[in-house]
Amino acid sequence: METQLVDHPLAAALLTTMRDARSDNPTFRSALRQLTQMLIYEAIRDAEIEDFDVQTPVATTRGVRLAKPPLLVPVLRAGLGMVEQASSLIPQSQVGFVGMARDEQTHEPVPYLESLPDDLSGIPVYVLDPMLATGGSMVHTIELLVARGATDITAVCVVTAPQGVAALENSGFPVRLVAAAVDEGLNEDAFIVPGLGDAGDRQFGPRWI
Numbered sequence: 001m002e003t004q005l006v007d008h009p010l011a012a013a014l015l016t017t018m019r020d021a022r023s024d025n026p027t028f029r030s031a032l033r034q035l036t037q038m039l040i041y042e043a044i045r046d047a048e049i050e051d052f053d054v055q056t057p058v059a060t061t062r063g064v065r066l067a068k069p070p071l072l073v074p075v076l077r078a079g080l081g082m083v084e085q086a087s088s089l090i091p092q093s094q095v096g097f098v099g100m101a102r103d104e105q106t107h108e109p110v111p112y113l114e115s116l117p118d119d120l121s122g123i124p125v126y127v128l129d130p131m132l133a134t135g136g137s138m139v140h141t142i143e144l145l146v147a148r149g150a151t152d153i154t155a156v157c158v159v160t161a162p163q164g165v166a167a168l169e170n171s172g173f174p175v176r177l178v179a180a181a182v183d184e185g186l187n188e189d190a191f192i193v194p195g196l197g198d199a200g201d202r203q204f205g206p207r208w209i
């Protein structure tokens, strides 16, 4: 699986803010928004483009745009903090939604929302979720996308664990990964170590389901 780690001092500083337990919810959300900008910037780097004529105030020249407007899929809740920034960077994009909450005992994802186009063939899909821990939530999301014909899927994450990266790799699905970090591993609660805690709670407070 193609894996791209965004290695940049500004990305590292934003990730540090997100890791810091003293960062309050607005500070955490702001750092996530800014870091998403860098992750998307890198994730889109090799996207197919097409030329078209554009009229400047002086002359006609050739401009470029994305050849295939992508679908962005934030995984609720935590992925919601990435979608505003990603869709502003790619104004032609559309947004689908998947909602999933890990069971605290089994650590398995429990899906509660699925709002996706029926046919994703030929459409690049960017799944937005800051955390890839066991990989269960991401693999389940990708299953939903592949069942709709998606063949070009990018997982855009902030912090990952080696176990989650391996789960994506072993899934055999057509996915590549763009992330800010691969951490040491998981603790007994399947939280990423050192990680940043619960990315949903740190943006929005406790979950009610």
Ligand SMILES: O=P(O)(O)OC[C@H]1O[C@H](OP(=O)(O)OP(=O)(O)O)[C@H](O)[C@@H]1O
Pocket: 075, 076, 077, 078, 079, 100, 101, 102, 103, 107, 109, 129, 130, 131, 132, 133, 134, 135, 136, 137, 138, 164, 190, 198, 199, 200, 201, 207
């Ligand atoms: O790789 P996994 O082991 O599946 O864990 C990662 C998932 O856990 C978090 O969501 P969570 O279930 O905490 O829901 P939330 O976003 O509503 O807090 C995170 O945003 C991922 O979706």
Ligand SMILES: O=c1cc[nH]c(=O)[nH]1
Pocket: 078, 131, 133, 190, 191, 192, 193, 195, 196, 197, 198, 199, 200
């Ligand atoms: O460390 C983790 C693992 C799963 N989900 C999170 O939000 N954080």
Ligand SMILES: [Mg+2]
Pocket: 078, 198, 199, 200, 201
């Ligand atoms: Mg959570």
